[in-house]
Every structure is written in structure tokens, then in C-alpha cells.
Amino acid sequence: MGTTTTSRRLSSALVLWCWCCWSGASVLQQVAAVRRADAFPYGAPSGDLTLAEGDDETSKVLTLPRPLYFYNTQFSELYVATNGIISAQDLPMEKQYVDDGFPTDFPVVAPFLADLDTSGGRGRIYYRLTETPSVLNRVAQEVHRGFPDAGFTPTHAVVATWENVAAYEEQSRQQGPSSQ
Numbered sequence: 001m002g003t004t005t006t007s008r009r010l011s012s013a014l015v016l017w018c019w020c021c022w023s024g025a026s027v028l029q030q031v032a033a034v035r036r037a038d039a040f041p042y043g044a045p046s047g048d049l050t051l052a053e054g055d056d057e058t059s060k061v062l063t064l065p066r067p068l069y070f071y072n073t074q075f076s077e078l079y080v081a082t083n084g085i086i087s088a089q090d091l092p093m094e095k096q097y098v099d100d101g102f103p104t105d106f107p108v109v110a111p112f113l114a115d116l117d118t119s120g121g122r123g124r125i126y127y128r129l130t131e132t133p134s135v136l137n138r139v140a141q142e143v144h145r146g147f148p149d150a151g152f153t154p155t156h157a158v159v160a161t162w163e164n165v166a167a168y169e170e171q172s173r174q175q176g177p178s179s180q
Contacts, residue, residue, distance in 0.1 A: 040135060042161040048126035055117040055168055057082045058091050062129050065156050070107055080127040080160045084112030111160070115168040123165030131156045 042048055051057050059080040067074040068088070075088035085091070088107040118125060130136075139154045 039161060040138065040159045042126045042159060042163070046126075046128065046159075047130070048128045048159070048161070051080060051082060051118070051125035051127065053118045053121070053124075055082065055119060056091075057118070057125075059127055061090075062127070062158060064129065064158075065131075073107065075107065078158055080125065080158075082116050082118060082125060082165075084114050084116060084162060084165075085110045086158065086160060112162050112165075116162070116165045117168040118165055124163050125161070125165065126163065127158065127160040129156060129158050135159065 044050075049059065051059055062078045062080070064076050064078065067076045068078070069075075070088065073088075077088060079087050079090055081087065081091050086109045091106070116123070135157055136154045139157050140152065143150060143152050143154075
């Protein structure tokens, strides 16, 4: 394996780690939450797109300016989904990844995998592709904090934020009196 290939794979892994660094922190502690002040800037003031409200929504494709290397495969497109995942392909039906668990049959990063529903204003999902220097500097700092010897300089980043999202709730119908 050549140095360029190794660097490319490491760079891709580091970018993916950065996307997941906040959720990874909660795994290491008994109880943890990301304070809004600690999150990357998000929402309308940051130029984010907002995913449509609903159950099992998927964003329009985000076309990356440079490819992402994930394992041995190169990807140039990403999708953000309601259920807390980012994928390099349009998503299959929810039961193929929420109910069946990992590994999935498709490439996915799952920083917040859960059966979520943002219908009726129950949370929002923001996302953007950015080349903003302040965001890229922070991404580089986060990656270097986890991988101090890595030679990594991000050229762009995808920021996805699941804000105040709620779990899917089965809607039951009001039924009249039973004749039993």
C-alpha cells in the first residue's frame, strides 16, 4: 500500500471520525450531552439547509468538491437522513437499517442512528457542505486532538445537526366502543 493511498484512507477516516466525534464522546462517559455552545455553528445563520419534516426523510444529494474515501471506495455524493445517518447513496427502506442494525448493506456513517420523526415540528435537522475557514480550522483541531500525528488538512466539511428530534411514535386511531 502506497503512502498516498494510506494518507487518503487516513484522511477519509479522520473526516468521518470528525463527523462522529460528538456522539463518540457520549459513549465514553456515563451521561453526557453536547451543549449547544460546543456544537459546530448551525441553522439558518450558518447557511444550513433544513431537511423536510417527517418520518424517514432524506436530503437532496450533496455533491462533494473532492471525493471521500471510505474503506476502499471513493464517494462523491452524500445524503443526510432523518434517522441519524449520513450515507453515500440514497437510502433504502428504513427497516433495512433501523430494524436490522449493523452492518448495513450500504455505506453509512451513523452519528445518531435511531427511529426518528420530525413531523409536527418535533425537532429539525440541519445540514450543509462548507468550506468556511473557521469550520475547517475547528475540524482540523478536533481531528488532531484525536490523532495528534496525522497530517490532515480539511478542504471542506459536511456539518449535520439533529436538533431536538423526537423518536417515532406509532399513531393509534381512536376506536369506538367494542361490540365484544
